[in-house]
Amino acid sequence: MEKIPVGISSCLLGERVRFDGGHKYDRFINRRLADFFDFRPFCPEVAIGLGIPREPIRLVTTATGLRVQGVKNTALDVTERLVACGGQAARDMDALCGYIFKARSPSCGMARVKTWHESGLPGRSDGIGAYAQAVMRARPNLPCEEEGRLNDPDLRDNFIERVFTRYRWTRLLARGITPAQLVEFHSRHKLTVMAHNQAAYRRLGRLVATAGGKGFGELCDRYETELMTALKRQATRKSHGNVLQHLQGYFSRQLTADDRAELGGLIDRYRLGLVPLAAPLTLIRHHLRHYPNDWALRQTYLDPYPPELLPG
Numbered sequence: 001m002e003k004i005p006v007g008i009s010s011c012l013l014g015e016r017v018r019f020d021g022g023h024k025y026d027r028f029i030n031r032r033l034a035d036f037f038d039f040r041p042f043c044p045e046v047a048i049g050l051g052i053p054r055e056p057i058r059l060v061t062t063a064t065g066l067r068v069q070g071v072k073n074t075a076l077d078v079t080e081r082l083v084a085c086g087g088q089a090a091r092d093m094d095a096l097c098g099y100i101f102k103a104r105s106p107s108c109g110m111a112r113v114k115t116w117h118e119s120g121l122p123g124r125s126d127g128i129g130a131y132a133q134a135v136m137r138a139r140p141n142l143p144c145e146e147e148g149r150l151n152d153p154d155l156r157d158n159f160i161e162r163v164f165t166r167y168r169w170t171r172l173l174a175r176g177i178t179p180a181q182l183v184e185f186h187s188r189h190k191l192t193v194m195a196h197n198q199a200a201y202r203r204l205g206r207l208v209a210t211a212g213g214k215g216f217g218e219l220c221d222r223y224e225t226e227l228m229t230a231l232k233r234q235a236t237r238k239s240h241g242n243v244l245q246h247l248q249g250y251f252s253r254q255l256t257a258d259d260r261a262e263l264g265g266l267i268d269r270y271r272l273g274l275v276p277l278a279a280p281l282t283l284i285r286h287h288l289r290h291y292p293n294d295w296a297l298r299q300t301y302l303d304p305y306p307p308e309l310l311p312g
Ligand code: SF4
Pocket: 009, 010, 011, 012, 017, 018, 019, 042, 043, 044, 045, 046, 102, 105, 107, 108
């Protein structure tokens, strides 16, 4: 399988681009994700010409809003340059299926970046890096995450699932999507969407039902936005439990009473947080091998991404 193009803050790959000439090499990104992702590194502070090493910058709350200013030299203000850099970079991101930002950076942080008052006193930790904000505004459907949050198994799973979903979608678009292919794509992703957002599942179904009419390109744009927005919402144990039960219905009648009780018990234990999702899913895959159902077996929900990237 070809690697998936994903943008990343350069310092996370170990590139010495930080203000002090250092880096922020991230082990999980470089040891695990790099086997599947084709990382496209970018450092906005270097790109706007600040140099290495450079004056450190930070987010400052001013009368005109948040500004990115020098820590020692407060006359240095690079807000507009970083915003323009983000807008320009985003224009070249058609091929990207995700972006991993460096947390807490006044340029790259996605959220909860420390801010300062003009007096020099610390403020709230609710800022957004100027470059990251410009990218996210220009590319709202691009899966984005910070490296620190990838240590959380649920957040990691959510990000990787979104990247792989976007990859399958962009490949379809690149080949020239037809209404029939949209229907097939949607059919394969039904349970995935159902696990994240029931309302979006119904909206997407209604949208796809009109795929044969005029304005197919616009319909695909709406589908992409609705799909990527739906997947942003974290799937819960309750919603996964409902999907697992739904899947069970495709072969339940063929199971012995003992097998049915075993799977039902495993789904209950997953709901209670006693076993990981992989436990009932593995048993469901096993039963589907013995009692195949074409529709269920095509579901991306069963294999959202390579097992090597599963949490654990
Ligand atoms: S956080 Fe962003 S701006 Fe800072 S060194 Fe890393 S890539 Fe460059």
